[in-house]
Amino acid sequence: xxxxxxxxxxxxxxxVRKNAAKNNELDEPKILGWDAAGVVEAVGSEVSNFxxxxxxxxxxxxxxxxxxxxxxxxxxxxxxxxxxxxxxEEAAAMPLTAITAxxxxxxxxxxxxxxxxxxxxxxxxxxxxxxxxxIQIAKKLTNIEVIATASREETSNWCKEMGxxxxxxxxxxxxxxxxxxxxxxxxxxxxxxxxxxxxxxANLIKPQGHICxxxxxxNPLDLNxxxxxxxxxxxxxxxTRSLFKTEDMISQHKILEELRLLFEEGSxxxxxxxxxxxxxxxxxxxxxxxxxxxxxxxKNVIKFIS
Amino acid sequence: xxxxxITKSLPVDDKNCFxxxxxxxxxxxxxxxxxxxxxxx
Numbered sequence: 001x002x003x004x005x006x007x008x009x010x011x012x013x014x015x016v017r018k019n020a021a022k023n024n025e026l027d028e029p030k031i032l033g034w035d036a037a038g039v040v041e042a043v044g045s046e047v048s049n050f051x052x053x054x055x056x057x058x059x060x061x062x063x064x065x066x067x068x069x070x071x072x073x074x075x076x077x078x079x080x081x082x083x084x085x086x087x088x089e090e091a092a093a094m095p096l097t098a099i100t101a102x103x104x105x106x107x108x109x110x111x112x113x114x115x116x117x118x119x120x121x122x123x124x125x126x127x128x129x130x131x132x133x134x135i136q137i138a139k140k141l142t143n144i145e146v147i148a149t150a151s152r153e154e155t156s157n158w159c160k161e162m163g164x165x166x167x168x169x170x171x172x173x174x175x176x177x178x179x180x181x182x183x184x185x186x187x188x189x190x191x192x193x194x195x196x197x198x199x200x201x202a203n204l205i206k207p208q209g210h211i212c213x214x215x216x217x218x219n220p221l222d223l224n225x226x227x228x229x230x231x232x233x234x235x236x237x238x239x240t241r242s243l244f245k246t247e248d249m250i251s252q253h254k255i256l257e258e259l260r261l262l263f264e265e266g267s268x269x270x271x272x273x274x275x276x277x278x279x280x281x282x283x284x285x286x287x288x289x290x291x292x293x294x295x296x297x298x299k300n301v302i303k304f305i306s
Numbered sequence: 307x308x309x310x311x312i313t314k315s316l317p318v319d320d321k322n323c324f325x326x327x328x329x330x331x332x333x334x335x336x337x338x339x340x341x342x343x344x345x346x347x
Contacts, residue, residue, distance in 0.1 A: 001332055014318070017315060017316075017318075017323065018315050019315055020312065020315060021312060021313060021315045022315040026312070026313045026314070029309070029312060029313050029325055029327050030311050030312050030313070031309050031310070032310075032312065042333065043334060044334035044335050045334075045335060047334075068309060068311070069307060069310070070307040070308050071307050071332060072332065073332040073333075279308055279309075279310060279326075280310070280326070281310055281324040281326050282321075285321070285323060285324060288318045288323075292318055
């Protein structure tokens with residue numbers, strides 16, 4: 001059981017808010033929130049990797065009560081020790097996006113650590129929460145060239161700060177890539193809009209390349225566009241392991257611990273952008289509004305305890 | 307404990323889209339066992 005000091009907000013929060021009680025009023029209030037940092041207050045009898053007083057960070061489980069509360073029960077297999085050089089706010093910004101980016105890069109696209117020289121990765125939606133840490137992880141750990149998309153000066157600068165080698169505008173993606181004298185890319189990570197970029201992704205992917213998306217499509221996707229290229233399409237959903245209680249569920253604890261070391265040695269940095277304060281309904285409204293606008297850069301964090 | 311939640315799916319511009327409420331503090335099973343044990347004593 002964790003006493004929560006800070007949480008951050010992700011697109012999943014407003015998607016659940018908008019859909020969980022669309023047709024009926026819930027008997028019991030549903031607690032949202034899937035990114036937190038805090039201090040362990042009590043542990044279950046089978047927990048061996050944490051003790052009371054440990055500072056932790058985690059995302060949590062899709063089907064269990066979320067972290068927008070003073071306390072939360074969390075499965076120790078999906079939590080990690082908070083980076084010691086991070087405040088609770090800086091740590092709360094990271095778990096969901098960092099696990100998503102890590103799983104997309106290493107478990108779905110199967111990039112090799114230090115083994116992707118002379119290859120190119122296109123990240124669509126570079127300035128969002130997942131894009132911001134995805135650029136950093138890919139650059140620091142795989143040696144790949146990262147092309148990120150952004151459409152405003154502010155978001156382009158943010159992507160450069162995260163380490164992207166090249167920034168292109170996603171409004172005219174194929175032409176932007178061609179203008180940069182790039183014919184195709186080995187890998188694509190889509191963190192923005194799958195329907196909007198499907199044709200461009202199919203045209204830009206190299207034969208035998210891999211595409212991974214985290215955004216569900218609204219219309220049917222024409223998978224045949226990938227057939228002649230023998231290109232692969234993958235989904236990434238960071239709640240899969242906890243949702244299905246997969247045998248490798250503890251790998252998210254390991255990912256968070258590996259990330260902790262990278263944060264502590266300064267190889268990766270927090271993607272926190274704005275901090276709000278208070279376990280308060282109006283604060284959550286304000287942050288959800290910002291998140292829903294699609295103009296949010298990096299992560300928005302809410303601090304509960306000063 | 308205090309928590310923020312929803313009972314209806316409302317747009318963000320509705321000031322009631324979130325509710326603040328009090329609920330029981332969650333407990334890991336070890337703590338529940340000891341509380342029961344203490345009560346038994």
